[in-house]
Amino acid sequence: MEAQQSSLTRYDHFRKVDAVCDLFQMAIATGASSPADLDIPMLMGILPEYHASLVPQIYPEVIEAILKPKNRAATLAHMAAAKRYVADLTAALDRGQPVLYNFAVTTPEIFLAMDLVPLCYELMPLYIAAAFVGGVDQDIDLTEDEGLPGHICSAQKAPNGALMSGKMPMPDIMVKTTVPCNSSNMMYQWAQQQFGAKVVVVDSPYYANRRAFGYYVQEWKNMVRSVEQLTGHKLDEERLRHHVQLGNEQLKYYYGLQELRRRIPNPDPGMHRALDVAGLYLCGANQEMVEYSKTCYREARERADAGIAVVGDKKEIRTIWTWGSTPHMLYLPDWLEDRFGMSFLECGLSYMPAEIVGYVDTTSVDSMIEGLALRAFNMPMGRTGMTHADLMIEDFVKVAKAYHADAAVFSGHMACKHSWAVAKMLGDALQERAGIPSFKWETDLLDTRFTPHSSAKAQLGEFFETLM
C-alpha cells in the first residue's frame, strides 16, 4: 500500500516555510556576513533538491540583511521557532486533528489547548511574501480570478488562493473577530461559502470602554463553547496554562524591547519588527518563540548598555511607522537603517500597549480567557482598526513623544480604507503636538505589483534624504 504523504510535503506553504527556515539557518551558520562571502556553488551542491530549487527565488536583499551581525541571532532564533511551529502543526494534521483558521488578532493558546490545528489565516502568506520574489502574487490572482476585486485585502486574498490551489489545508472552522474591517469580515464569509468551513464569529464592539470589554469577554466564552461543540474537543486547563505561561514569558521580552527602543540611540534593529508581528500571531505556541523574543531583548540590551546604535555612525532619524511595515519588503527597514540612518521605533502592526495589556492571569480558565480577550482587544488592528480615531491618534502621539521620534511614516495598505481617513488626522496631530513630519505612501501588504520595490525605495529615500 502506498504510504500517505505527510502534511509537511503535501502542503506547499508549509514545505516552503520549513525549507526557508533551513536555508536561512544554513546561510547564517556559514559565518558569512555578506552574500559575497557565501560559497553559493558549494552550498547548492549539498542542498536537497527542493531546497536548491528555492534559492533563486529568494530576495537577495533579504539574504544580505539576515547575514548582518545585528540581524543574525534574531533571524536564527525566529527560524527555529517558525520551524518548530510548522513541525507541530503538520504533526497534528497528520494525526487528523481538525483545522482551525483564526484571524490575526487572536493568538493560538486556546486552540492549542483544545488539541486543534490552529493556524492564523494571514500568517503563512506573510512568511512566503517576505522571503520569495513575488511570493504570493499568484495566490492573490487566483482569488481575483473568482471575481473578487483588486482593492480588497490581500491578507485574505492570498490565503484564499493558497486554499484553492491546495497549498494549505482546508479549514474545518474559522474564527473571526468582527474587528477590524468589513473587508475581512466579508472575505471570511466568502471563504465559508467557498470552502465549506463553519465561521465562528466573535462580535467585537465599536467602543473601547469597560462595558464594551465585558461584552467582548462574553463573546470569547461563547466562541470557546461553539468551537468545543463543533469539534468535540474540550479545552484542557493545564494545556491552556502551559501555553499562556509561554505567551506571558514571550511578552515580557517584547515589552522590554519597547522600553529599550525609547533609548537614544535606538539599539533594536528595524527588520525584527516584522518578525515580531509573526511572533505575536504565534504567541505562546512554543518555547522557541520565547527564545526569539529573549534573543532580541538580550542583544538590544547589550547594545543599549554599550551605547551602540543600530544605524552605526549615521545621524539617527527616529521613526514611527503609523500603519505597518510592508511584509513583502522584509529588508526595507534594514535598507533604510543603513542607507539613511532611519531607526524603526514602533509600527501599527506591532504596537501593543504593555501598560494596558500586561500579562494573562493563569489562576483559572476564566481568568485566562479574560486575559487573552484583553490582549486581542488591544492587538494591532484589533485595538484601533474599528473605533473612534482618537484612540489611534492618542496612541501614536504618545509613542512619538515617549520614544523621541523625529519622523513618522504611514505605509498605507491600499485595502485599509478606514485607516486612510485617520492618516490625515494623525499626520496633523503628530505635526501639531509632537512636532514631527509624516510621510504617507501607498503600498500593499502582500501584492508586490501594487507599488514595486523600486518605487517604494525611491519615495521613502526621497523623504529620508530631506531629514538627513
Ligand code: SF4
Ligand atoms: S484592517 Fe486592513 S490589513 Fe487588516 S484585514 Fe482589514 S483591510 Fe486587511
